[in-house]
Amino acid sequence: MDFQLTNNPTCGDNVTGHTSCLCTFQKCRGDNLGVLTTTRRDNRSATFKVVAENISKAYDKNSVLRRVNFDVRDGEFFSILGSSGCGKTTLLQILIGLLDADDGKIFKDGRDITTLEPARRGMGIVFQNYALFDNMTVFRNVAYALQFHGVDTAAARQKSARMLDIVGLSEFASKMPAELSGGQQQRVAIARALALEPDVILFDEPLSALDASTRLDIRRELKKIQRTLGTTMIYVTHDQEEAFALSDRVMILNRGVVSQIGTPEEIISSPANDYVQSFVVDNLQFKIDSLRRFLR
Numbered sequence: 001m002d003f004q005l006t007n008n009p010t011c012g013d014n015v016t017g018h019t020s021c022l023c024t025f026q027k028c029r030g031d032n033l034g035v036l037t038t039t040r041r042d043n044r045s046a047t048f049k050v051v052a053e054n055i056s057k058a059y060d061k062n063s064v065l066r067r068v069n070f071d072v073r074d075g076e077f078f079s080i081l082g083s084s085g086c087g088k089t090t091l092l093q094i095l096i097g098l099l100d101a102d103d104g105k106i107f108k109d110g111r112d113i114t115t116l117e118p119a120r121r122g123m124g125i126v127f128q129n130y131a132l133f134d135n136m137t138v139f140r141n142v143a144y145a146l147q148f149h150g151v152d153t154a155a156a157r158q159k160s161a162r163m164l165d166i167v168g169l170s171e172f173a174s175k176m177p178a179e180l181s182g183g184q185q186q187r188v189a190i191a192r193a194l195a196l197e198p199d200v201i202l203f204d205e206p207l208s209a210l211d212a213s214t215r216l217d218i219r220r221e222l223k224k225i226q227r228t229l230g231t232t233m234i235y236v237t238h239d240q241e242e243a244f245a246l247s248d249r250v251m252i253l254n255r256g257v258v259s260q261i262g263t264p265e266e267i268i269s270s271p272a273n274d275y276v277q278s279f280v281v282d283n284l285q286f287k288i289d290s291l292r293r294f295l296r
């Protein structure tokens with residue numbers, strides 16, 4: 001048995017043993033959560049929300065992912081960080097079931113979902129390009145997916161209104177996507193992903209088309225949503241600062257191979273290899289130094 005430091009699934013704080021969580025997040029209320037976990041190493045798939053086990057993928061003979069292994073905890077904000085072409089989108093597509101891996105397995109809540117169709121995996125996805133329906137209002141964009149999944153009209157309307165409220169877009173409900181800014185369109189895409197109440201949402205570089213200040217606004221909202229709804233978030237980015245600002249843990253992918261998985265603090269203080277040192281630590285240091293010079 002292993003006793004581990006555990007990420008409280010309700011609030012995201014790290015707690016160990018049978019300690020009460022002291023965070024002020026309303027769902028925790030300081031209760032004793034009894035989060036001491038006694039896990040067996042061979043019981044990995046049952047302990048975590050999502051487990052990727054030895055995922056490999058090649059296009060023709062070009063290997064894109066090589067024996068990728070990682071675990072995501074319930075309620076965790078987990079980022080996959082890597083440079084362009086390292087296999088991030090390929091990995092997300094395999095997680096959600098849009099693409100088959102050549103080898104390996106995906107587990108969710110301990111269940112093998114490797115061959116399950118995407119709609120039955122209980123995962124949502126938000127893409128970089130919003131992927132909204134141009135011919136539907138903001139409200140219909142959110143409600144459509146619910147009705148498509150058989151939710152009755154009254155419930156779909158109620159839920160859509162709530163999700164638009166969560167992302168701060170209630171007053172834009174009757175607008176068309178073309179009448180919104182990029183940041184607002186991405187908020188609609190987030191509301192749509194949330195509407196089906198998936199317990200895991202995947203994000204594929206959702207902020208990369210947006211300006212710096214809108215990125216910051218939406219980052220804050222995502223973090224708030226994660227804490228409020230307890231949704232597990234798996235977030236792909238090539239932006240070191242974004243990954244470190246948002247995440248409980250970060251996985252660094254280099255040419256389809258996992259270089260390191262850890263909290264931002266662990267990665268900064270103990271980079272696992274030269275790639276992590278230069279791609280993450282040196283790059284962040286460069287940004288910090290530049291800012292310092294500017295602020296002087």
Ligand SMILES: Nc1ncnc2c1ncn2[C@@H]1O[C@H](COP(=O)(O)OP(=O)(O)OP(=O)(O)O)[C@@H](O)[C@H]1O
Nearest residue numbers: 059060064082083084085086087088089090091238
């Ligand atoms: N359908 C495909 N057929 C052949 N090769 C592909 C296909 N899709 C992706 N690739 C290749 O697989 C590699 C990984 O692509 P992927 O889109 O997963 O990278 P990424 O990390 O998401 O990059 P980016 O940050 O630019 O979005 C790239 O070299 C890409 O050219």
Ligand SMILES: [Mg+2]
Nearest residue numbers: 088089090204
């Ligand atoms: Mg990509």
